[in-house]
Structure formats: structure tokens, C-alpha cells
Amino acid sequence: MKDNNPARGSTRQGDPLPIFLIGMMGSGKSYWAQRIAGELGMDWIDLDAAIEKQTQQTIKEIFETTGEASFRELESKILKKVAGYRRIVIATGGGTPCFHHNIDWMNAHGITIWIDETPGVLVKRLRPEKNHRPLIKDLSDDQLQDFLSRKLAERSVFYAQARHHLKGAEISLKSFHQIIQSHV
Ligand code: S3P
Secondary structure, three states: OOOOOOOOOOOOOOOOOOEEEEOOOOOOHHHHHHHHHHHHOOEEEEHHHHHHHHHOOOHHHHHHHHOHHHHHHHHHHHHHHHOOOOOEEEEOOOOHHHOOOHHHHHHHHOEEEEEEOOHHHHHHHHHHHOOOOOOOOOOOHHHHHHHHHHHHHHHHHHHOOOOEEEEHHHOOHHHHHHHHHOOO
16 A cells, blocks of 8 residues: 655645646656655645545555546545645646546646656556556556557646646756746
8 A cells, every 4th residue: 555644734825835746657746746845845645645545445456346436536535635735745646637627626726737758658667566556457568558658648638738747858856846936
């Protein structure tokens, strides 16, 4: 089960807006959430970890027992809950912006940043850790490449609605910092 140290508390006036990192699985959302939070003295949370904590089930178990549709409902509900935490950077799940109008909600309530890595980079990162990821656990390496290219193409219409887009070499702490400063 993934876990980090979820922040607690409620939104107070004057706090910075929540930052939502969006993008494909393997794009580095949790890695960057942690680094941005460290740099800005904020907390960070992985939305999957928050779902696992609340349900006491792994994401894989939720998919297996109740199915994807029920996972997407939970995801949308818990997204709204964690976005209420103070000074928070949220690593969303790869599918979060694509269901239940979550991208509109995130745009209305915080700063959305699409971390856009190529399928080649995603495959390299995901190949060793397919097992606990329900959508890719049964795929061969070749199928993984096809699946990720197809999903990225499908999902780009949602990801592209993020207020900010960082691609490949543009993805750096400095770029995140500049984006966040532009909202202060
Ligand atoms: C999913 C991505 C996963 C997790 C679930 C579904 C997706 O999150 O929410 O397995 O639909 O792309 P990460 O992007 O954090 O791996």
C-alpha cells in the first residue's frame, strides 16, 4: 500500500491555492509533489495513497473488488476532500482529470499543472513496477508501450485543459516555481 504523510487541517483564507499535478502514471507526479512541497514549505499528498488510507484497501484491490467505476467515484470524492487541506500539493492519479469533470473542478479550485513525459520515458519507469498497477499489470512490455501511447492520446484532451503544461526537458523545479509564483 502506498503511503506518505498526508497533511491535515482545513483551508484558511490567505493560504496558497492547492496545486494539482496531473499526467500519466509514471510521469513523476508524486516525485515532483514531494520536491515542490519541500521547496515551498507546503505539504504534499498522493491521491492514491489517500484513497488507500480511507478505504483500507490497495488500489489494485479496489479495482478487483468493486471495479473501475466505483474507484472513479471514490477518487473524485477524496480529491475534493484532500484539496481542502492547507498548503497542499496533490499528486493526482493518471485518470483523475478524465472522470466526473474533475479537471473543471481542479481548475476552479487550484493550480493545475500537466507533467507531460513521452510514452518512451513512461515505459522505462513503469516496466519494473507493473504489478501493483491494475491497468497495466497483465501487459507485456510491447503491449505496455502501445497501451501508454493510446491512453496518452485519449487523455490528452483532458490533460491539455490544465492551466499549465510542462513537457520533457521543461520539467524542473525552477519551472514549477515560476508557475506557482505567477499565481501569488
Ligand atoms: C490510474 C493511475 C494510477 C491509479 C490507478 C489508475 C490511471 O495512479 O490512480 O491505478 O487510470 O492512469 P498513478 O498515476 O499515480 O500511477
